[in-house]
Amino acid sequence: VDSCRGWETESRPLIFVGHKTQERGQKVSKKQVKIGLFGFGTIGRGVADTLESNGNVIAEKTGVRLSLKEIVDIDENAGTDVPLCGARFGKDAGAILNDDSIKIVVELIGGVGAARDLVAECLKRGKHVVTANKELIAKHGPELEALAREHAVRILFEASVGGGIPILTPLLTCLRANRVHRMLGIVNGTTNYILSEMESKGASFSKSLKEAQKEGYAEADPTNDIEGYDAAYKAVILSAVAFGKFVDVASIHREGILGISSEEMDFARQLGYKIKLLAVLEDGADGVSVRVHPALLPKKHPMASIDGVLNAVYIDADPIGPLMFVGRGAGPAATSSAVIGDIIALATGCVDSEPGSIFKSASLVPKEKISNAFYIRMQVKDRPGVLADISRCFSDLSVSIASVMQSTIEGDRAQILWLTHKTPEDSFEKALEHISGMKSVYKIISILRVFD
């Protein structure tokens, strides 16, 4: 018997599964909550597997028996060769949408086509939604939040950032006494794996990418990961959750790791740094800054030791100070932990009674207000005075140099590495424009931001 109490009333929209009386020492009986699942790919199967293997543990901890009732996938063969955890399998979305006993729907289709329509339809029909779909939330968070509010249901998406690692929920619950100032995220396992391979083995980018594909950490078309789109979606979600500020994903600074060579890794190492693809978020007096780009991190920075497919989020907030969460950022097993965690939150009523909006539109800090330290590698003419000329140009345009290293020389060419002090992005750009136009400068090989 499905005994979802309170569901019908508008003032207590959540599913509460419980007893009329509480007595000391009384054994908690197991009540059932029925779930519908859209999308039965790798992650969907992971969720079904965990519901199967850990169903008893979950029931014991929560007093709730999570029952997967309907699985819908566009591919009618998806459900033929695997255990379905007692669910019915089919192609027809109506099996979930029209079943009033299903109060919680899990969306694991991905993308913003069918997923968007089905999620919206579920919310309109008074069903809670749990999703791992970062693109959907990063692009349509505001409209889905509004729709959920209108229909007195919730949309939860812990699994959309950092796989299984609890990041969004702690920010939205335990950490609410804080002002979050800054976050650094290693939120894409594929690129972190590739960079770690390049770092530890001196392998080339393309060889490391192939290795990642062989290991199942990168897709056949890796664009979404290596060009930073995936990390950008997650950065936008983190900004909403940590700052309550929603920015347009198309407008943020996004750089992938295509430009990183193993040579670059070597230079960074010589200077005491590691190169990581970071989501960088700041909230200050001038507004919010949300960026995704590779950066040099000092080896002793806690985030520098996060290697392989691990994900991590580093938070600086007041009063708590620095915090870091580390774990597996992807994969069906880890992701199922977050998806089912969200289902349990809904099934046990462990969510805010009246959540505030986190998708409030915000504009990005203008570029001239963002300061970074920079690493620049360039090829120059190897003759007296060049170093002095370039130094003067930096100085004339208010870029202060922290250190300079002349490295290899081939023929009449020398290579110079510069580390600047913190400089507004626009001043730096202007200086670089001048310098790259100098006759004695052959080529700006690479520019990377540097954190401390």
Next chain:
Amino acid sequence: VDSCRGWETESRPLIFVGHKTQERGQKVSKKQVKIGLFGFGTIGRGVADTLESNGNVIAEKTGVRLSLKEIVDIDENAGTDVPLCGARFGKDAGAILNDDSIKIVVELIGGVGAARDLVAECLKRGKHVVTANKELIAKHGPELEALAREHAVRILFEASVGGGIPILTPLLTCLRANRVHRMLGIVNGTTNYILSEMESKGASFSKSLKEAQKEGYAEADPTNDIEGYDAAYKAVILSAVAFGKFVDVASIHREGILGISSEEMDFARQLGYKIKLLAVLEDGADGVSVRVHPALLPKKHPMASIDGVLNAVYIDADPIGPLMFVGRGAGPAATSSAVIGDIIALATGCVDSEPGSIFKSASLVPKEKISNAFYIRMQVKDRPGVLADISRCFSDLSVSIASVMQSTIEGDRAQILWLTHKTPEDSFEKALEHISGMKSVYKIISILRVFD
């Protein structure tokens, strides 16, 4: 106006602060929740400070205005020289106990004397309790949980382990789909600071302790920290929260860091390890194992890089895999984040509607079922055959040796370092008893457990 709705009914015991109607885009009005605070020492003042400085941020995020109404401290001068955040200050506990408008009480007295009585009294009077008191929860968790259940209120204690770091709440919410197998915790900042000082500066234990006292990281009487009592309380709480298993704190294996010398640090470093004081928890077929002792961790283990006063908890669970949370484990600022996080959870109803019991009595795995790798340093007679004799003795008693290193020699004395493979604790003890009785063995200098 205090508009705590739902408070009066038994079936919805939580404080819900909200609206009758929810309309899209509607501005959330700020409702007030009144709080009483017992204990106005360092942490209490930290909580008042954060409520003062971040009150607006909290109201914006939650729709709730947290209002500190009464502060009670046994020392009537405690409230004279600091801002009280609009609260009244006094010595009389009745100011909180008898005020029906106070629905949430924060206990920051510490210990198990007055704190225990007042917490019990608050629960009996239908007031929720938030506490940072690890000793109270570790010793009286079961009775306080039962009392809270009986009176349909909650007792929350996120701040009791890991200071501000969200650990208990994620385990009790986001991670409930998991079976937790093992946890390693660096949960005492004082001892971690001392060990880090010894490691990085080669300083002696007593010098490092004095430094810790100077910095305010250790108390004048440091017994509670350096002998592992504080960590043991936290280990007992972690066992309840992660496994739902409560063990008697007096019965667990507890070793402090008094026996650790900077010489030991050196040897460990030479072998590729760091020494950390760890809470070690395991839940398996044979029952639960909860221990606190120093251990050798390989330098590349994520927990090995947690230095200074930082705390960290490493979790291995299924399906999520390994997870690590890092942050400041103590201090008024960080702790206030967790205390206020708990207050907000109660004020917004963001807690389980029907929580299961986490303080179920459990017995500890018997010693013979626990296996560890060991590090042993001993002083022996420097003559041919001694190494072979000891090796044979280990082998005869089923202790398998992973590596052996003969280090310094003074006069006729040699020093030998052994690393064993995993061995049941009782076999190891038996072997050591034999070996320490050998004529050629002068002294067992130290024994430490080794993790990988």
